[in-house]
Amino acid sequence: MTAMAKTPIKLDITINPVKIQENNCCEEVLSVLKSVRPIWFDNEEAKSLKSKVFTGGISNQLYGYYQDGHFKDDVVLMRIYGSGTELMIDRDLEKQNIQILSAAGKSQPLYAAFNNGLAYGFAQGVTLDENTVRDERIRKLIAEEMIEVHAVRPEGREVKTGLWEKIYKFLELSPEGFNDPERNKQYLAKIKPKDVLRKELDELRVHLEALNSPVVFCHNDLLLKNIIYNEEKGCVYFIDHEYAMYNYEHFELGNHFCEYAGVDDLDFARYPDKEYQMEWLRYYLQQCAKHRKENPDTVSERDVEICYVKANKFALVAHMFWGLWGLVQAKHSAIDFGFLEYAQQKLDEYFARRDEFLALKLPS
Known part of the structure; x- marks a missing residue:
């Protein structure tokens, strides 16, 4: 993959206590944009500022700002x-993370931080979407990009998984119930x-730690809407x-694969069924070998089978991770999304596949 152009990261531009509430050109939005794109406000084109609401995210609200007619040239999210x-x-x-990945050509640059966003x-x-992710060309690109992200080594961080700390925190934060009687009834029943979850x-954890999966720098949230x-x-x-x-x-x-x-x-x-996964993982392992400057032909069917077994076992904890995440979101999020239903489906799938x-x- 071609590395992205590296625009300087202006982390000195931290705007506090600005808090942006709406998708419009309010004073707070303009103050951020003037800091990161002052050229937009140097001429009459400032009057042509446009905005776009991006849908599909269920954790945050996302808006894009650009000059009329220049959406493909420069957008500030x-x-x-x-x-x-x-x-x-x-x-x-x-x-x-954004700084580190941007420096490695694996992320767009960070321009500014404000009170409640970036x-x-x-x-x-x-x-x-559910169809394009299966396109042979695209899925190979995903495997290649994943390998490059895994090769990133943030300075000063211990090479140690953060999975268990994060997932037990989700469990701790998950609600005991809901004030709304109907939601509480659904929660208690489903x-x-x-x-039991603990x-x-x-x-x-005991089962997965015994697999000795390598610890690498991961994205950890490769749902379809997070892949462009x-x-x-x-x-x-x-x-x-x-x-x-x-x-x-x-x-x-x-x-x-769960996503x-x-x-x-x-x-x-x-x-994905086993046949699909084996083909996907075979290519992934061959590209891993190339990345290590080894002969990809040395990847054996046993290697692919081992990867298949480990990936599917870790799919279980992925279901648990996002199921517990959904419970926390159901308690706290103001976004219009069925978090409780989502959590139920993810946890149900965990138990169905366990x-x-x-x-x-x-394989021996």
Whole structure:
């Protein structure tokens, strides 16, 4: 993939206590834009400032600002943090992630931080859907980009998975119930008690740690809307680095396969079958070998089978991760999305697949 142009990151432009509420050219929005794009306000073209609401995100609100007729030339994105997301996301770490990945050519640049969000660059292209993610060319690009992200080594960070700390925090933050009687009834009827979920996590952790999956720098949230395909440049971009951290390589793989199910129309029948996964993982491992400057022909069917077994086992903890995340969001988020229903579906899929995936055996 061709590295993105590296625009200087202006982290000295921190605008506090600006808090942006609406998608319009209010004073707060203009103050941010004047800081990061002063040229837009030096002439009559300032009057042609346009905005676009980006949909598909379920954690934050996202708006794009650009000059009329120049959408393909320069867009400044403003992400407005969702209510309660600070409980689950280290926003300072997120800013560092964008800086690190931008320097490596793996992210658009960060322009500014304000009280309840960020201003950063826009990746041109189209988001994937349940069909395009299976396109042979695109899925190969995803595998290649994943390998390059995994090769990033943030200075000063211990190479240690953050998965367990994060997921147990989600469990701790998940609600015991809801004030609304109907939602509370649904919660009590459909979601297993915390002690049951904790026991599952404890047992799953023992099982997964024994697999010795390599710890690499992962995106950790490769749902379809977080992957942008630029056909003209023949590349993909990963966006939204809120959950990027050191994690198990096979979590990234298993989680990505889980996301084939979609979000708004969640359908786990779309989860890739073994034949598809084996082909995907074979290419991934061959590209890993190339990245290490080794002969890709040395990748054996046993290697692919091992990767398949580990990825599917880690798919279980991915379901648990986002199921618990959904419960926290259901309690705190003001975004119009069925978080409780989403959490229920993810946790249900965990229990539906648990015995099958835990029974998978590594080849001798």
